[in-house]
Amino acid sequence: MSITVVCPQGHVITLDIRSQRECACPRCGTVFTLGEGVAPDVLALPEGMAARPEGRKSRDDADEEDDDRPRKRKPRDDDDADDEEPPRRRRARREEEVDEEVEDEGDDEPVETVRLTRKQRQFSKVRLGILFHILKLWTYLAAMLFGFITLPLLLFVWAAGGGGLLLTILFQITFNLSMSLAPILGTVGSILCAFAPAKSETRGTIIVSVMFDVLAPFFGVLQLIMFLAYIGSGGDDRVERLISYMFYARMACTLVAWWLFQLYLRKLAFYIRESLLASEALNVIVHFLIATIIGPTMLIVTFVVMALGSCFGTIMFFATLGWAVYFIITFPIRQFRMLFLMRSKLYNKFIKPPE
Numbered sequence: 001m002s003i004t005v006v007c008p009q010g011h012v013i014t015l016d017i018r019s020q021r022e023c024a025c026p027r028c029g030t031v032f033t034l035g036e037g038v039a040p041d042v043l044a045l046p047e048g049m050a051a052r053p054e055g056r057k058s059r060d061d062a063d064e065e066d067d068d069r070p071r072k073r074k075p076r077d078d079d080d081a082d083d084e085e086p087p088r089r090r091r092a093r094r095e096e097e098v099d100e101e102v103e104d105e106g107d108d109e110p111v112e113t114v115r116l117t118r119k120q121r122q123f124s125k126v127r128l129g130i131l132f133h134i135l136k137l138w139t140y141l142a143a144m145l146f147g148f149i150t151l152p153l154l155l156f157v158w159a160a161g162g163g164g165l166l167l168t169i170l171f172q173i174t175f176n177l178s179m180s181l182a183p184i185l186g187t188v189g190s191i192l193c194a195f196a197p198a199k200s201e202t203r204g205t206i207i208v209s210v211m212f213d214v215l216a217p218f219f220g221v222l223q224l225i226m227f228l229a230y231i232g233s234g235g236d237d238r239v240e241r242l243i244s245y246m247f248y249a250r251m252a253c254t255l256v257a258w259w260l261f262q263l264y265l266r267k268l269a270f271y272i273r274e275s276l277l278a279s280e281a282l283n284v285i286v287h288f289l290i291a292t293i294i295g296p297t298m299l300i301v302t303f304v305v306m307a308l309g310s311c312f313g314t315i316m317f318f319a320t321l322g323w324a325v326y327f328i329i330t331f332p333i334r335q336f337r338m339l340f341l342m343r344s345k346l347y348n349k350f351i352k353p354p355e
Contacts, residue, residue, distance in 0.1 A: 008032055116351070123350045125195040126268070127343050132189025133261065134339050136182045141332055143178030180220035183254060186261070187213040193264060200271035202264050209260035212253045219250035255292060259285060265342060274345055280338050287334070291327050298323060 004014050007025035015023060015034075024031045116124065190210040196202050223246035230239040262285045269278035298320040306313030 005034070119197060120351050122195045122197055123346045125192045127346050127351070129189040129192030129195075130339055130343050132185050132192065134336065136185040136189060137332060137335060137339075139178060139182035139185060141328075143182070144328060146178065179250065179254075180217040180224075183213045183216035183220070183257070186257060187217075190257075190261065193261075196268060197271070200268055202267045202271070205260055205264045205267065209257045209264065212257035212260065216250050216253040216257065219246045219253065222246050223250065255288075259288070262288070265338065269342070272345060272349060277338065277341060277345065280334075280341075284331075284334055284338060287331060291331065295320075295324065295327070 002014050004012060006012050007028065007030050009025060009028045009030050011025050011027045013025055013027070022031060022033050187210055190206050190213055194203055194206045194210070196206075223243055226239055226243045226246060230236060230243060262281050266278045266281035266285075269275070269281060298316065302313060302316040302320050305316050
């Protein structure tokens with residue numbers, strides 16, 4: 001059986017009750033005598049709080065011996081956290097300042113600058129080129145209308161035998177200038193249309209169309225110069241034939257340039273995925289091709305029949321005149337519709353800003 005006692009120095013130790021009465025404290029070495037009975041009149045502690053074995057040091061002794069041992073350093077984060085100043089709180093703005101900013105935002109409305117992409121700029125130029133071709137068509141119509149108005153007057157003056165030369169000169173100058181101005185507008189329009197994207201595969205077609213548009217006014221200027229030379233020479237037959245050749249060359253260049261432009265519109269319609277518009281372009285090409293064949297044929301037949309002195313010539317004349325009026329009315333309407341529709345499609349698909 002063991003007991004727990006306290007030495008004179010205050011160390012709590014555990015001893016065997018059968019041991020000698022005199023004992024030494026294993027910690028401090030103090031010798032003291034146990035009293036009679038079970039234990040001396042000293043403080044007794046529970047068994048769970050008995051003194052540690054001699055080989056084990058108490059916490060107080062360990063602390064005293066370990067004072068010189070280096071202490072663990074606090075984590076750097078803790079030091080930094082201690083050194084750092086606490087974040088400053090944002091000063092709440094006064095209501096007056098907030099109201100002033102709201103008023104300023106209401107007064108100065110932001111101006112949005114819309115920057116077009118490369119494709120949008122290309123199609124903007126194409127739309128402008130189509131507009132020049134619309135003006136070109138109007139010029140042709142004005143020239144044809146002037147021709148129809150002047151032709152009966154020329155025939156009447158020529159039949160009367162007076163003033164025919166002056167009217168002929170006026171007709172030639174005005175008609176040639178009109179027919180030369182239209183290809184110039186077409187040249188500018190075709191150059192602008194050449195800015196279409198390369199993936200549309202339309203540049204080769206429109207470049208060839210530009211070449212024929214350039215040749216048309218060139219032949220027109222030559223025709224006008226030769227006509228003035230014809231008047232000055234007193235009516236040389238060779239100059240007259242050259243004038244006719246220049247006229248035919250100019251008309252051929254004009255027709256080829258226009259057909260190529262229709263092919264350009266057809267390819268462009270396929271590129272923007274408008275199959276109906278591409279079909280309409282093909283219909284216009286066929287219509288124009290038929291007109292260039294039927295019109296001269298009917299005109300030649302009419303003159304031949306009238307030369308033979310048959311009454312059938314009069315019927316052919318009115319039939320040719322009626323067909324010419326029908327073509328002049330229907331074909332430009334179709335052409336204008338297709339050109340305006342193409343401009344609208346390009347704007348809605350590529351240029352129109354998002355809502």
